[in-house]
Amino acid sequence: MIYRTKHRFAVSATALALLSLSGPALAAEPVESGASPMTLVFYAINFVVFVLLLARYAGGSVKNYFSLRARTIFSAFANLEGALREARAQAARAAARVGQLASEKARIEALIHQQTEQEVEAIRQGARSLAAQIRRDAEVAARSVSEKAVRQFRATIARRTAHMAREMLRDHLRPADQRHLVENFVQQMAGPEAR
């Protein structure tokens, strides 16, 4: 504190001394052919004074501003570093996940492949079963149709044969044939099977 007071005092004294020294410089005649060296000194002194005054009265604020600004920057820098670390960690996790994705993809692909094969096998089995069923049904249907056709054919043949036989008998049956049939009736009725 004492040091700061002495320092301010020294600065103020120096500034006043410089101002008092600059008076003769301002009073001097300018050189017609160019700027006087005193003028230059005057300006230099003014500038120094200006700088000292500026440092005296605005230095704290400027220092505080820059100090605050530095802290803000350091804080932002720390945040940025944290964010960077987090980003790197996330990147690492993402990279790890990407690395896992390949194996997961392979696992899912294998699972899908396995399920697809199972589905295909099931469909194939179903198709085979259906085909066998269709084949059996077709065989049964064909057999049925064939048997029906055979039955119809035999029935038709039998009907036509019987019809022809009836016509022949109707036209050609003689009394002798009838007598023979009556005798046959009598013989059969007299036999033991008739009883």
Place this chain on the structure above:
Amino acid sequence: MPVQAAKRYARALLEVAVESGRMESWGAELDLLARMTTEVAAGSTLTTPDLPQHSRIKAMGLMAERLGLSFPVRSFALVVARRNRIAALPEIAHAYQGFADERLGRARAALSFALEPSAQEIHQVVNVLERLSGKTVLPAVKVEPALLGGLVAQLEGKTYDLSLANKLKQAEQLLGA
């Protein structure tokens, strides 16, 4: 009319006929009367509900008299008319015939021939049926050309079909099976 009722009437008449020793003749008269009532004109007139009861009885009496039936059968006809059983006379006559045949040890056979049979053929068939049934067989012969050949005999509820039509039918079934 229920069969049981017709049988009751027939049995009642048969009992009287047996006692009178007129079983056969009364049976023939009853059969004649039954056939008359089945004639279209007489039967419909006697059985129509529009005819008063006394007129029905009177008509039945007149018909029996005209047919020359014996007194007991005429009386039976009047009883039947009075009980309003004229329509059942054929059933009664049939039942009477059955009872009479049973009593006399007879059986009736329906013989169907494909061609007109000779007397000898009928005799042969009747003989064999009598041996088969152990009864006297009374044949009712008719000709049925549809039999094609041979004959069919119906006796005591049984049918003996040795016609060619039947054999052809069996052969057709055998071939078609």
